[in-house]
Every structure is written in C-alpha cells, then in structure tokens.
Amino acid sequence: VLAEMAGHRACMFSVALALLGVLLASIPTAVQSIGVCYGVNGDGLPSASEVVRLYQSNGITGMRIYFPDADALQALSGSNIDLIIDVANEDLASLASDRAAATAWVQTNVQAHQGLNIKYIAAGNEVGDQGGDTGNILPAMQNLDAALSAAGLGGIKVSTSVSQGVTAGYPPSQGTFSAGYMGPIAQYLATTGAPLLANVYPYFSYVDNQAQIDINYALFTSPGTVVQDGANAYQNLFDALVDTFYSALESAGAGSVNVVVSESGWPSAGGTAATTDNAQTYNQNLIKHVGQGTPKRPSAIEAYVFAMFNEDKKGPAEIEKHFGLFNPDKSPAYPISF
Structure with a gap:
C-alpha cells in the first residue's frame, strides 16, 4: 500500500x-534586443579591447560598427556580442560594379576574423544624405549576398541603413517610401529574409515640429494615447516612426520584411531639449520599451542605441558630439541600465 x-x-x-x-x-x-553603436570619431577614446569589456560589464549584447575596424573585430573575437558591420559609403561603388571586389571585402572583413557573431552587414549608412550614390546600394547588396553565399556564410544578412527621411505619410498607417530607390531594395530584402535597418530619431522629429509634437510623446512619458490610428493607439513617437516604416514596406509589397532599429538616441547637450535628464529618460525608456514591440508589430524590437561615447570630432553641429552613453574615460555620461 x-x-x-x-x-x-x-x-x-x-x-x-x-x-x-x-x-x-x-x-x-x-528578449535581450538592445545593442549600442560604437563610433570612433573622438579624442582619447579607450582601446577596442577596453570597449568590448565595457560592453560586457554593462550587459550590452549587440554592437554596430561603421566600418570594418580591424582592431574592433579582433577585440570582439569570442565575445559573443552580436554585430552589425557597415560597408563605408565610399566603398559601395566598387562593390556594386565588381563582384570580385565584394568577394575580396568578405574575405578581408569577415572570413579573416574568427569567433565573431556577425548578424548583419549594412551596405552603407543613410546613403545620399551622408555621401555615396543611392543607385549603388542594391547591386552592392546583391554582390555581397553572392560573396557570402559562396563562402558558406549565407546566415549573415545583408541590408542597408536608412534614415526616417526615406518615408512619408501620417498617421503611421499611411506610411510610404518617399525615396524611389527604396521600393526595389524593400522587395529584394523580402526575397533574402533580411531586415531593413532603420535609423529612428524621435528627437529630430520633435525638434523640427515642436508646435505639433509634445516632448512627452517623444520621451515615452505621455500618460495615455496621443495618436489614434484606426485600431492602433500610439503613446510614443518611437512606435509611430517604426510603424511608418512597416506601412511603407507593406505599400512596397514587402510586408514580410522586419525592421531593425539600427540607431536611436537623444543628445545630452548642444541643442534644443538636449539635456542629460532628457537623454537618460529617452534611452532608459527605449531600453525598457523595445521588448513590447509596436502597435502594428507587437513582438520585441531589435534596436541599437546611438552611441557608446561622446565623440568630439563629430559635427558639424555641436549636438552631434553629445549622443554618448559614456565619456571617453569610460565614466557614464548619466546613469543607464541594460
């Protein structure tokens, strides 16, 4: 019994x-979906190996670099940090016109480095606005994809990083691509399964439209719905901007394409509403928020905060020098928790 x-x-x-x-x-x-962009346009910045340790000690699991910096790639080996590597805008023309150049780029900047978690290669950053010919983006992406596939590295997705200026339309459900070159790029991404990399800045939307946009809507601090768009209620501007991208992708026949926020941040000095309090509020709320997704896509968002350091060589606007989470001596610009 x-x-x-x-x-x-x-x-x-x-x-x-x-x-x-x-x-x-x-x-x-x-879902740990927050990374930080690592720029090097500053004096007195720590070594790449110190930077990687700073990422790790703060629990930052993703990094974006704006060119294939050999020191950074070496320091990242074995770190388990997810990585976006940009192709510099000035290199797009050669990669677009010559598949052998794309093969050489992959050999030098990907195959030559072991122990990396490369998720995406960005064929340029805000091409056109930041230099380069937008006509080179798609053929460069195609040649990079072919080179990666030939090397057995097809799991690395190729995209391009674009500003919110390539979209138009309000409310978010009316979003379309205002730049003609974006439709073919979006349709190509749908065939490869790569995301669109989008730089999303409520800060600049707010500064350019202060009469229409309340700062609380930009800082994630509005107490309730600010914009009702059909069934979708928007309490913050970040979601509205991301969903404008999703509507634009749908309008282009590429509704299956995901959006990865490749930059987002708020400056702590140098311009309108640029204070340490606002920067801390925005970035901390962004980190808390991305796990919820947007009204159109309520799954976690992968996002990269801009930027790791205050960089005194950036410009020409003073504000560009003050987006960092950390100072060059590795001290926090303000408290932030990942």
Whole structure:
C-alpha cells in the first residue's frame, strides 16, 4: 500500500511538473534586443579591447560598427556580442560594379576574423544624405549576398541603413517610401529574409515640429494615447516612426520584411531639449520599451542605441558630439541600465 501511495504521489508530482512547464512556456520571456553603436570619431577614446569589456560589464549584447575596424573585430573575437558591420559609403561603388571586389571585402572583413557573431552587414549608412550614390546600394547588396553565399556564410544578412527621411505619410498607417530607390531594395530584402535597418530619431522629429509634437510623446512619458490610428493607439513617437516604416514596406509589397532599429538616441547637450535628464529618460525608456514591440508589430524590437561615447570630432553641429552613453574615460555620461 505504501509503495502504491508513493507511486501515486510520484505520478501526481510528474503531472504537476508538466503543468508547471506548460505554464512557464506560456509566460512571455524577455528578449535581450538592445545593442549600442560604437563610433570612433573622438579624442582619447579607450582601446577596442577596453570597449568590448565595457560592453560586457554593462550587459550590452549587440554592437554596430561603421566600418570594418580591424582592431574592433579582433577585440570582439569570442565575445559573443552580436554585430552589425557597415560597408563605408565610399566603398559601395566598387562593390556594386565588381563582384570580385565584394568577394575580396568578405574575405578581408569577415572570413579573416574568427569567433565573431556577425548578424548583419549594412551596405552603407543613410546613403545620399551622408555621401555615396543611392543607385549603388542594391547591386552592392546583391554582390555581397553572392560573396557570402559562396563562402558558406549565407546566415549573415545583408541590408542597408536608412534614415526616417526615406518615408512619408501620417498617421503611421499611411506610411510610404518617399525615396524611389527604396521600393526595389524593400522587395529584394523580402526575397533574402533580411531586415531593413532603420535609423529612428524621435528627437529630430520633435525638434523640427515642436508646435505639433509634445516632448512627452517623444520621451515615452505621455500618460495615455496621443495618436489614434484606426485600431492602433500610439503613446510614443518611437512606435509611430517604426510603424511608418512597416506601412511603407507593406505599400512596397514587402510586408514580410522586419525592421531593425539600427540607431536611436537623444543628445545630452548642444541643442534644443538636449539635456542629460532628457537623454537618460529617452534611452532608459527605449531600453525598457523595445521588448513590447509596436502597435502594428507587437513582438520585441531589435534596436541599437546611438552611441557608446561622446565623440568630439563629430559635427558639424555641436549636438552631434553629445549622443554618448559614456565619456571617453569610460565614466557614464548619466546613469543607464541594460
């Protein structure tokens, strides 16, 4: 009888464990989806190996670099940090016109470095606005994809990083691409399964439209819905800007393409509403918010904060020097938690 009772209890315990497993599986898990952009346009910045340790000690699991910096790539080896590597805008023309150049770029900047978690290669950053010919973006992407595939590295996705200036339309459901070159790029991304990399800055939207946009809407601090767009309620401008990209992708026939926010941040000095309090509020709220997704796409957003350091060589506007989470001596510009 005792043995039978023990067996019964064991059976009940197994059932309870199974039910607990089902319950735990049904609870949404936090997705670590925040990285930080690592720029080097500043005096007195720490070495690449120190920078990687700073990422790790702060729990930052993703990095974007704006060119294939050999020191950074070496320091990142074995770090388990997810990585976006940009192709410099000035290099796009050669990669677009010559597949051999794309093959050489992949050999030099990807295959030559072991132990890296490269997620995306960005064929240029805000091409056109920041230099380069937008006509080179798509052929460069195609040649890079071919080179990666030939090297057995097809898991690395190729995209391009664009500003919110390539979209137009309000409210978010009316978003379209205002730049003609974006339609073919979006359709190509749909065939490769790569995301669109989008630089999303509520700060600049607010500064350019202060009569229409309340700063709380830009800082994630509005107490309730600010914009009602059909069934979608928007309490913050970040979601509205991201969903404008999603609507533009849908309008271009590329609704399956995901959006990765390749830059977003708020300056702490140098211009309108650029204070340490506002920068800390925006970036901390961004880190908290991305796990929720947007009204159109309520799954976690992958996003990269701009930027790791205050960079005194950036410009020409003073404000460009003050987007850093850290000072060059590695001290925090303001408290932030990942």
